Amino acid sequence: MEEKKAIIEALVFAAEAPLSIERIAEILTGTERADINGALQELTREYEERKGGIHLQAVAGGYQFRTRSDLGVWVKKLRTAKPVGLSPAALETLAVIAYRQPVVKADIDRFRGVDTAGSLRGLLDKKLARIVGRKDVPGKPILYGTTRKFLEVFTLQDLSALPTLRELKELQD
Amino acid sequence: MGYEIKLDIFEGPLDLLLYLIKKNEIDIYDIPISLITKQYLDYIEILRSLNLDLAGEFLVLAATLIHIKSRLLLPVEEDPSTEDEEDPRAELVRQLLEYQAFKEAALQLDSRPVLERDVFTRSCPAVEPDDREDLEIFAEMDVFDLVKAFQQIIAKLDKTECMEIDVERMSLADRINEIMDRLTEHKHLTFTDLIGERTDRRWILYTFLALLELMKLRMIKAYQGESYGVIRLFLAVE
Known part of the structure; x- marks a missing residue:
């Protein structure tokens, strides 16, 4: 099992995107998913206990090595490109899409009380939101939803990892 | 008027309204429409006097507030059929609460470890541009x-x-x-x-x-x- 754990570690390290348990199972034929999951949990714990600069993070339905979040200030200096920030308007629009998807633009506008065309276009360009279909009402308006990249960018395992609006409200009170 | 305004802090009319409600420490379920409408219109007036392009949405909400105010001024009819008539403010309150929730959700999103801002992955070599017409x-x-x-x-x-x-x-x-x-x-x-x-x-x-x-x-x-x-x-x- 120790050997398999090492293989899994190597796979996650070499993968370009978060690596799912399914994908690992395809490569490590004959290994139970539960065992793979166990190895990943163990690795996650090991990296955490080591308190080093790297963490194993469950994100977007897979696992990925990421730098520790409080070290961002340093790693940022390494990057030449400016980090892509989201404006408060874009964040609000993204929040509405994340919680109400699939959602039409008219509803996003209504929830925010302003026209969201600009920020919506920005989110589509950044691939944080995408067109998921058309609503079956007259005019067939476009339905929007979030992307896999959204999960990756905001370090979410899946959409259920978002706190519910009710929980947020309790947090606020 | 002794208002100090920061122009870019309001994301829209609902944001401005929420701000006024918080500033006046008002119960969101029992908004004194008259007071809030006045303050809201004052703000809009300031924005206008600064020759700012006022987004149409701000005016729409102003009209809504005035409409609610006028409905509240009308005597309530003693007609049993309209007994269950909703508080004219109810729709606005619903909208405000919804907006507040999403605003909080947006802040919550922003507080998460964001990729390429707080957390980073191993840099991959830049992928060769794919000439194939995929x-x-x-x-x-x-x-x-x-x-x-x-x-x-x-x-x-x-x-x-x-x-x-x-x-x-x-x-x-x-x-x-x-x-x-x-x-x-x-x-x-x-x-x-x-x-x-x-x-x-x-x-x-x-x-x-x-x-x-x-x-x-x-x-x-x-x-x-x-x-x-x-x-x-x-x-x-x-």
Whole structure:
């Protein structure tokens, strides 16, 4: 099992995107998913206990090595490109899409009380939101939803990892 | 008026309203409409006096507030059929609460470890640009993209070459048929292919209108690899 754990570690390290348990199972034929999951949990714990600069993070339905979040200030200096920030308007629009998807633009506008065309276009360009279909009402308006990249960018395992609006409200009170 | 305003702090009329409610320590379920309407209008007045382009949405909410205020001023009818009539403020309160929740959700999102801001992954070597025309990566476009492309082509036109000579009446139906014929023959074409060498406005216009009509009828599909990129047209059904 120790050997398999090492293989899994190597796979996650070499993968370009978060690596799912399914994908690992395809490569490590004959290994139970539960065992793979166990190895990943163990690795996650090991990296955490080591308190080093790297963490194993469950994100977007897979696992990925990421730098520790409080070290961002340093790693940022390494990057030449400016980090892509989201404006408060874009964040609000993204929040509405994340919680109400699939959602039409008219509803996003209504929830925010302003026209969201600009920020919506920005989110589509950044691939944080995408067109998921058309609503079956007259005019067939476009339905929007979030992307896999959204999960990756905001370090979410899946959409259920978002706190519910009710929980947020309790947090606020 | 002793208001200090920061112009970019309000994301919209609902944001401004929430701010006023918080500032006055008002119970959101029992908004004193008269007071809030006055303060809201004062703000709008300041924004206007600064010659700012006031987004229409701010005025819409102003009208809503005044409408609610006027409804509250009317005597309540003793008609049993209207017994269950809703508080005129109810809809606004619902909207405000919803907005507040999403605003909080947005803050919550922003507080998460954000990739390429707080957390980083191993840098991969820059992927070689893929020269293959992988059609799957093309995003489906909407009518507005097409309008934008149309404007670009119009802008490129040499004005001196544009002469309006009204000799030949083109028919939209003919142009549609032509485009369908060419598409059937070539499988796919770019927007510029269809325009060809001709630069007269009417020709471009009819081509454009024909495309819009064909897209509406779902007979063709338009794809674009990136913003301002080449627009490719396909038959919707083979």
